[in-house]
Amino acid sequence: MERFEVTYRIFADDQSDAESRAANIALEDTVEIPRDVVPAGYVEDVVLGRVESVVPEDEGTWLGRIGYHIDAVGRELPQFLNVVLGNASILHGVKAVALTPNAEVLDRFPGAQYGVEGLRKLTGRATGGYVCPVIKPQGSSSETLARLCYLTARAGADIVKEDHGLSNQDAAPFRERVKLAAEAVARANVERATEGDTAQSLYFPSIGGHGDEVRELAMYAQDAGASGILLIPGLFGFDAMNRLAQDPDFTLPIMAHPSHLGPYVLSPEAGYAHGMLFGTLMRLAGADISVFPNHGGRFGFSLAECEEIVEACRGDGPGLPILPSPGGGMSLDRLPDMMQLYGEDCVYLLGGSLLRYGDWIGDAIREMRTALDAT
C-alpha cells in the first residue's frame, strides 16, 4: 500500500455532502489550505490526503476512507496523530473509526514489545486469566502500599498494579514507593518459588511526575526491580509510551490507563471509536495491556463497545496482539461472566472492593484465581 488509510464516520445530509466533508478532512489534516490553492506537484500528489471512498453506513452517516502518505507524517507519533485526527478532531460529526496501516507506518510504529504471548512467559502462567489487584488508595504511605503489594503477590496475583492516581505525592513519593513495593513483591516471589510456584507476580508502578521525566522514572522503576509500568497516554501523550516501547534500554511491558481519554470516545460524533482508541492506537503506540472500563461498572461503556475493544486488542495488527484489561468497579461475583466474555488472554482488574478484605486481602486474590479457573 502506497498510503495508510483512516476510516471516518461522517455525519452528513446526503452523499454529496458526505463527499464534500471527506474532502475537507483530507485537506484539514494535511495541508490545511483551500483546495484551489494547493500547489501542484509534490504537495498535491503526495502530501494532500486522498479520499479513497465514501459509502453510506447508516441513517445520516457515511464511512469515508482517506489515504495519507507517510511523507505527511515523518517519523514521530505526535505528527502521525495530527494527520489521523488533528484539526479534524474539532470538526462536528467526524469520528475516526478504523486505521489501516501500511508498511511504513508499521516500520515507524512497530507496537508492543511483549503482547499476549510475551506476558505468558513473563508471568510464568501458561493458561488462565490474569489476576490483577490495583493497589490504592493514594494518600496511603509507601509502607502501607508496599504491604498490600506483598500480600497480593504472596497470594498469587499475576500483576500487582498501582492505582493510576498514585503519582508523586508527598504521602508516597514515586521513588520511595517503587523501591519499597518492588522489594515487597520480590520477597513474595521468592517465598512462592520456595513453595514450588512456577508463576510469579509482576509489579507495575504508576509513572507519576513530569512529562519530560517519563523515561528517567521508567528506568528508575526498571532498576529498582519493577516488572512493568503503568502509563497514562491521555496525560503524558501516546508518544511517551511509544518512545519507551521502542527504547532499547527499557525492557519492561507497558500497561496503558484510560484516564483523561474519556471525551475521545464518549460522543458518537467526535473522537475515536472505542476499538480504534483502546485497541488499535494503544497497540500502535506500544502498550502490552490496555485498561478500559468494563460494561456494567461505574462507567457507561456498552457490551458492544467492550467487545470492539477486545477485538481491536487481540485481532489482526498493528503489531503484536495485546491484552485487554477491563476494570472500573468490578467485584468477584462478576468474574465468571467476565471470563465468558473476555476469555483467558485478559488482565482482570480488581480495585477498591479488594480493600473490604483488610488484612485478608490475600483471600480475595485466591478467590479471584478460583473464580477465573472455574470458568
Add this chain to the structure above:
Amino acid sequence: MERFEVTYRIFADDQSDAESRAANIALEDTVEIPRDVVPAGYVEDVVLGRVESVVPEDEGTWLGRIGYHIDAVGRELPQFLNVVLGNASILHGVKAVALTPNAEVLDRFPGAQYGVEGLRKLTGRATGGYVCPVIKPQGSSSETLARLCYLTARAGADIVKEDHGLSNQDAAPFRERVKLAAEAVARANVERATEGDTAQSLYFPSIGGHGDEVRELAMYAQDAGASGILLIPGLFGFDAMNRLAQDPDFTLPIMAHPSHLGPYVLSPEAGYAHGMLFGTLMRLAGADISVFPNHGGRFGFSLAECEEIVEACRGDGPGLPILPSPGGGMSLDRLPDMMQLYGEDCVYLLGGSLLRYGDWIGDAIREMRTALDAT
C-alpha cells in the same frame, strides 16, 4: 482557600441523583475506591475530594462544586489534570466547566511568562490587533516557507506563525526550516528598522518531533533566533507546555494550538467547557496565546463559545491574562467584524486564503493591518 475547586456540569435525574453523582466524581478523581472503605484520618479528611455544593442549573443539569486538596496532586501538572478530570472524563454526563485555583495551585502552576502586556513589548506594537499570517502548506521546502516568512514579516506581520502541520517531515526538517525562517524574519526586521519601523515581526516555529525532544527543539529554536514557539498540548501534553513556560533558560512566549483537543469540548456532556480548556487551562499551563477556531469558519464553535474563550483568556486569573487567537478559515472581509468582537488584544490568524496572493502576499498583510486599524 484550603482547597482548589472544580465546578462540573452534571446531567442527572433529580437533586438526589446529582448529589450522588458529585460524590462519585469526588471519589473517582482522588482515591478511586468505594466510599465505605476510604481509610479514616488523612485519606478521608485531606486526600478525598469534597463536595462543596450541588445546585440546579438548567433542565436536567446541576452544577457540582468539588474541593480538592493539593496533597492529591503533588507538584506535577499531569496529576493535577488527573484530579480535575482524570477518570471522571470517562463518566457520561460530566463536564468540567470552571476552575477556582488556590494559592498552592498558583504557586505550582504560575502561568504565562508574557501574556497580553508582555506581547506588546515584544512586538513593539503599542496598540491595535496583531496580524498573524500562518505559513504553510506542509510539503513545501524550507526555502519556500522561509520566503513566505520573509515576505509577510517584511510587509509588517506582527507574528509569523508556522502551520501546526509543519512538524519534522523530510520536505522541511525542523532544524533546517527554523534556521532559514528565523534568518529570513531577522532580515525583514532589519530592513523594517532601517525604514524607521519600531515594531518587529516575531517568528513562531511549530515544535515538531518526539514528545521527549520538546525542550531540546524549543531551545534550538531560541538559539536559532526564533521569537516564540507554537506547541500542540493535545499531542505533546499540557505539562510539556508548562515545563517550557517555567524553564528559566527558555525565555520565549508560547502559542498553544488546539489540534487533537476537539473532543474535549465538542460534546455538551463530556470534557471541558470551551472557556475552561482554551482559556483557563491554557493560562495555567503557561500559554501566552491560545489559538481556537472562530465561529462561522470551517469549525462549528458558536459565538457564545468564542466569547467564553475570550473572557477566560483575558479575565481574572489564573496567571497573567493571555491573548486569544481566533482562526480556522478566516478571510480579510471578516476582520472588521472580528475586531468588533475580539478587540485589539487579540492575535488575528490568516492562513490558507493568504496563498491566493502568491508573490503579492505582502499586500494581504498590509490589507489586514489596514482593516484592523480602521475599526
